[in-house]
Amino acid sequence: MDTVDKIPQIRLLKKGAEASLFRTQWCGRDVVVKVRIPKKYRPVVLDQQIRNYRTVHEPQLMHDAKVSGVPTPLIYLINVPESTIIMQYIKGQPVKSQLNKLDKLNRHISCVQIGESIACLHRHGLIHGDLTTSNMIQAISGRIYFIDFGLGEKNMELEAQGVDLHLFKRALQSTHFEFWEDCFTSVMYGYASIRGVQMTQKVYEKIRQIEKRGRYVEERRP
C-alpha cells in the first residue's frame, strides 16, 4: 500500500471484489491505481501466490490484447511486491450500465464491437477469463475498452475459447436478462466477422458442449 499512500490527492474509484481502484494524477497523467489487497480469508501463502501471479500476468495480457487489436488501458507501472498496477484512466461508462440505456440498433452496434474484440483476443490465443459487461468500458469515443485481465491466460485451445464465451453468455443472462439473446447473437455476429464463419461454428459447437456438461441441464443426455 506504500505506493498508494505516497500519491497525493488519491481517491477511491471503485472497490472491486479482488482489487481496489484509485484515481489520481501521476506524472501529469490521469491514472488508475489498481491495488490487489491481501485477502485475509485465505492463507497468507496462497494469497501471496494468487496476487503475485495476477499482478504479473494482467499487464502482460493487457499489452498482448492491445497488440491483437483490442482497446485496453496503457500500463505505466507495475509493483509486484505491493501488487499494484498503475494504468491509464479511460473516461467513459461501464457497458453494464450503458447497455440498458441504448436503443436496439445501438445495442447491436455495441455488442458487435464486443464480439469483434473477443474474436481478436481468441485469434491471438488470449483468454480474458472474466468477460462481463462490468469489465468493459465504453469511452466517449464509442470504443469499448476491455479491462480486468486478472483471470486471463494464454491459451490456443478451443475449449478455453468456448469457456470464455460461455461465461460471457452467462453474464449476459444474469445481468441483462431482458434482451440477452439479441445481445449474444450480435456478439457472435461480430465474432464471426473476425474469425470467419467456419471457426465461429466450431466455437459455437464447443459452447453448446460446455453447456451440456453443466449441472442439471435438461438436454444433457438424450
Place this chain on the structure above:
Amino acid sequence: MYPCIVENLMVKFEDLGGKYCLGIESSADDFGVGVVDFTGEILANQSDSYIPIEGGIHPREAARHHADVADSVLGQALSKAALKAKELTCIAFSQGPGLGPSLRTGATIARALAAYLEIPLVGVNHSIAHIEIGKLKSGAKDPLTLYVSGGNTLVTAYALGRYRIFGETLDIALGNCLDVFGRKAGLKGKKGLPVGAAIEQLAHNSQHLVTLPYVVKGMDLSLSGLLTAATTVLQNQVCPSKSSCQDTCRLEDVCYSLQEHAFSMVTEVTERALVHTEKKELLLTGGVAANKRLQSMMAFIAKEHDAQFNVVPQQYATDNGAMIAWTGTLAYRYGLVIPIAESMVKRRWRVDKVDVPWIQ
C-alpha cells in the same frame, strides 16, 4: 380430480392460521418429512438417512431405503406435529433436482397422500427450498446466496421473477469433492455426520499448506482438478514439486490444504458476485454450510462489503423435509399446485428455470 391451479387460491396473510403443509424430501440419501404451518412455524422435521455400506450413494439402494422408512418417518412427523393427516392443507414434495430413483420414491408417496386425502400437490425445487429455509430461519429478505452441498455449488440471487445463477461449478460440487476425497482417504463420518465433518476435524491439526490447483473462471469455478491433485498427494504422501516443502505430508495437511483451496475459491467467486449484484445480505446454505471454516470466510467477505451475513442453522443445512414444506406453502399461496398426471420428477431442474412469484 381435485381443483388444481385455482385462480383465487392466493391466501391473504390474515388467513394463514390453521393451515399446514407436509413436505417430503427424497432427492438423495436423506428421506425427510417436515410439517410447517403457513406462518412459517416448523412443527416437525423428521428424517432418516441412507448410509452406504461402502462407497457413495447407490441410487437404487437409496430409493429402497426411502421406501422402507417412509411409513415410520411420516408417522413420526405427524405425531410430532400433533396433527391428523386430514388436517393438512397440501402436500409438497421435492420434484428435483436429484437422483432419479430417490426422487421418484418420494414423489410416489406424495402423490398417494395427495390423492388419498384429496388435497393439492405442490412440486418444489430442492435448491430453492434450501434458499427459502435459509431466508426463513435467518430473516434475510433479498440475499445473495451461496448454496453448497453434495450435489450443488451455486451463487444465486433474485432478479425479476426468478433466482438467477451468477456463479456455479463447471464440474463437481463442493460437497462431492470433499466426500470423494474423504472416502479415498478412508475417513468415515461419525454418527450421521458427513465425511466433510471428519475432514474439517483433521484440518484443525495442520497449518501446512500444500500447493494445489486453484481454478476460478469468472464467477464459475472448477473443483475436479483440485480433487485429483489432492488425491495424488495423498497417495504419494509427498508434496508436489511446485511447493516449497521437502518433507512428506500427513493426511491432516492434505485435508487442510484441500479445504483452504476449495473454500478460497468459492469465497472468491461469492465475493465477486456480491460486488457485481450489490446485494446487502449474504446467505450461506446447504450441507457444507455447516463447516465452520467456510462460515468464517463468508462472514469475512460480508463484512468487507457491508453486507449482513446469515447462515442456515445446522439442522436445516442438510436436506430436510421442513424446507420442502415451507417452500410448498409459498408456492401454494400463489396457486402453483400441479395435477398428479403432470407431477413427474425433474432430475435436472435448474434454479433459474423456476418462477418464484412469492418474492416481490
